[in-house]
Amino acid sequence: MSAYDKVLAARAKGRPTASDYINNIFSDFTEMHGDRRFGDDPAVIAGIAILEQTPVTVIGLEKGHDTKEKISRNFGSAHPEGYRKALRQMKLAEKFARPVICFVDTSGAYCGVDAESRGQGQAIAENLYEMMTLKTPIISIFIGEGGSGGALALAVADQVWILENAVYSVISPEGCASILWKDAKRVKEASECLKMTAGDLKSLGAIERIIPENENFAAVYKSISKLLVKTLHDFNTYSEKKLEEMLKKRYRKFRKIGEI
Amino acid sequence: MLTKDLFRKPKNELETSAKERKSNKVNIPDELFINCPSCRKTQLKADINESCGICPSCGHYYKIGARARLEMIADKKSFTEHDAKLTAVNIISFPEYDEKIEKARKESRECEAVITGVCKIGGYPCAVFVMEPRFIMGSMGSIVGEKITRVFEYATKKHLPVIGYTVSGGARMQEGIISLLQMAKVSGAVKNHSDAGNLYLTVLTNPTTGGVTASFAMLGDIIIAEPNALIGFAGPRVIEQTIRQKLPANFQRAEYLLKTGFIDDIVGRREQKAYLARVLKIHSGGRS
Ligand SMILES: [Zn+2]
Numbered sequence: 001m002s003a004y005d006k007v008l009a010a011r012a013k014g015r016p017t018a019s020d021y022i023n024n025i026f027s028d029f030t031e032m033h034g035d036r037r038f039g040d041d042p043a044v045i046a047g048i049a050i051l052e053q054t055p056v057t058v059i060g061l062e063k064g065h066d067t068k069e070k071i072s073r074n075f076g077s078a079h080p081e082g083y084r085k086a087l088r089q090m091k092l093a094e095k096f097a098r099p100v101i102c103f104v105d106t107s108g109a110y111c112g113v114d115a116e117s118r119g120q121g122q123a124i125a126e127n128l129y130e131m132m133t134l135k136t137p138i139i140s141i142f143i144g145e146g147g148s149g150g151a152l153a154l155a156v157a158d159q160v161w162i163l164e165n166a167v168y169s170v171i172s173p174e175g176c177a178s179i180l181w182k183d184a185k186r187v188k189e190a191s192e193c194l195k196m197t198a199g200d201l202k203s204l205g206a207i208e209r210i211i212p213e214n215e216n217f218a219a220v221y222k223s224i225s226k227l228l229v230k231t232l233h234d235f236n237t238y239s240e241k242k243l244e245e246m247l248k249k250r251y252r253k254f255r256k257i258g259e260i
Numbered sequence: 261m262l263t264k265d266l267f268r269k270p271k272n273e274l275e276t277s278a279k280e281r282k283s284n285k286v287n288i289p290d291e292l293f294i295n296c297p298s299c300r301k302t303q304l305k306a307d308i309n310e311s312c313g314i315c316p317s318c319g320h321y322y323k324i325g326a327r328a329r330l331e332m333i334a335d336k337k338s339f340t341e342h343d344a345k346l347t348a349v350n351i352i353s354f355p356e357y358d359e360k361i362e363k364a365r366k367e368s369r370e371c372e373a374v375i376t377g378v379c380k381i382g383g384y385p386c387a388v389f390v391m392e393p394r395f396i397m398g399s400m401g402s403i404v405g406e407k408i409t410r411v412f413e414y415a416t417k418k419h420l421p422v423i424g425y426t427v428s429g430g431a432r433m434q435e436g437i438i439s440l441l442q443m444a445k446v447s448g449a450v451k452n453h454s455d456a457g458n459l460y461l462t463v464l465t466n467p468t469t470g471g472v473t474a475s476f477a478m479l480g481d482i483i484i485a486e487p488n489a490l491i492g493f494a495g496p497r498v499i500e501q502t503i504r505q506k507l508p509a510n511f512q513r514a515e516y517l518l519k520t521g522f523i524d525d526i527v528g529r530r531e532q533k534a535y536l537a538r539v540l541k542i543h544s545g546g547r548s
Pocket of ligand 1: 296297299315316319
């Protein structure tokens with residue numbers, strides 16, 4: 001598969017969305033709404049659930065399934081209140097020592113008048129800032145599109161995983177081609193150049209793990225569930241010292257990207 | 261606010277940005293005269309340099325380079341540069357990027373889109389970073405992220421406040437995911453600096469957009485902006501394409517951000533040094 005084929009696969013109709021992962025991997029999912037500041041953003045699903053026996057906080061960027069749901073979820077492009085809702089749930093996760101699991105699938109943070117006037121940049125910045133020192137494990141899984149700052153705002157994590165055919169990029173290949181070459185048709189070339197596929201991201205140190213895909217997504221959910229259980233067990237953050245180590249490691253992981 | 265009467269509001273964002281692009285072409289280092297992109301009057305470049313890069317006729321703020329900014333705020337001979345030699349690298353072998361870096365180095369006479377170091381302002385020591393608009397539009401690649409991270413780590417160790425001037429088109433797409441992740445890296449360094457009880461003040465200048473807005477620009481304990489500076493996550497053209505509507509005239513300008521509560525104040529160029537010195541003075545008896 002070429003890089004562009006992967007871009008298309010990541011966006012393909014019928015590809016499972018965040019809520020499919022949440023419903024298939026966790027039990028007792030209880031959704032929580034609102035940022036307590038402005039409103040509730042349907043592009044972000046957040047709540048609490050059980051993974052095997054462990055209580056967790058789950059957050060997902062949700063694109064929606066049919067046209068009606070897609071429109072109501074703004075195609076998974078969040079407004080500032082969506083990122084603030086996510087952060088609110090993360091703070092509660094810290095308080096109750098629950099690990100945070102994020103599912104990322106967005107073409108990007110929404111670019112609109114309301115989003116800007118409510119501080120899209122500020123909201124994303126605050127998530128990056130707070131997530132870096134959040135005192136509970138964070139695992140982010142890229143399941144489809146990982147579009148720029150709007151994706152990163154849920155991915156300052158101890159572990160970042162990506163589905164085999166998901167992508168993660170600083171800009172969409174269309175945006176890149178039209179800005180750099182003034183030619184949106186060079187999107188295939190841009191997809192290659194941006195190094196946005198799972199394999200490229202792994203070799204650049206941007207992600208920790210690639211999750212193989214399977215026609216039968218039930219198998220994928222199962223493998224993610226197993227990996228989550230094992231990884232969270234390995235974190236073992238019950239002592240203050242372990243927690244400090246984890247946070248140091250989280251900082252070092254991002255600190256070394258582009259380090260000279 | 262002096263801004264409202266001093267500066268003509270642009271008709272719309274697209275018109276302004278087109279004009280500014282044109283004016284950049286005129287604005288090569290050795291040109292004697294320059295046409296103000298706002299009032300269109302021809303002026304001696306020397307006069308504009310004398311007046312902090314502010315048009316003597318209409319008050320328009322010219323884009324100014326990082327060195328000129330430093331000169332405006334730092335006490336004489338107090339600046340010591342850090343990591344001066346670090347220069348952009350083509351980290352993911354992006355086509356035509358090497359040539360772009362070369363051209364940017366020539367045009368800006370800088371190695372990267374940010375200068376970092378330590379200086380004194382009104383006698384108060386601080387760490388500084390100042391972004392350079394002529395270097396690929398002040399975009400953030402790995403070296404920009406690295407230099408700013410290092411200056412925060414240094415300031416954390418030495419208990420110094422950080423003053424940062426931003427001007428940026430956002431993350432630099434030629435470095436792919438590596439530039440995007442600089443947003444997290446710098447934000448983490450800012451957080452550690454803050455958790456240690458140190459002051460961080462940002463000055464947002466025209467334009468501050470994209471990944472820089474969505475990371476360290478918006479993380480200051482104190483955030484001020486220059487009059488009429490464009491500040492946003494998405495650029496105005498992207499928004500107009502998304503919503504298929506013209507934007508309101510003052511949208512994403514500093515005055516709008518002040519009104520909506522996202523910045524602490526608007527401070528003119530001539531007043532910035534005194535403002536920074538005052539804030540540093542008030543914080544100088546800190547916990548450390
Ligand atoms: Zn003028």
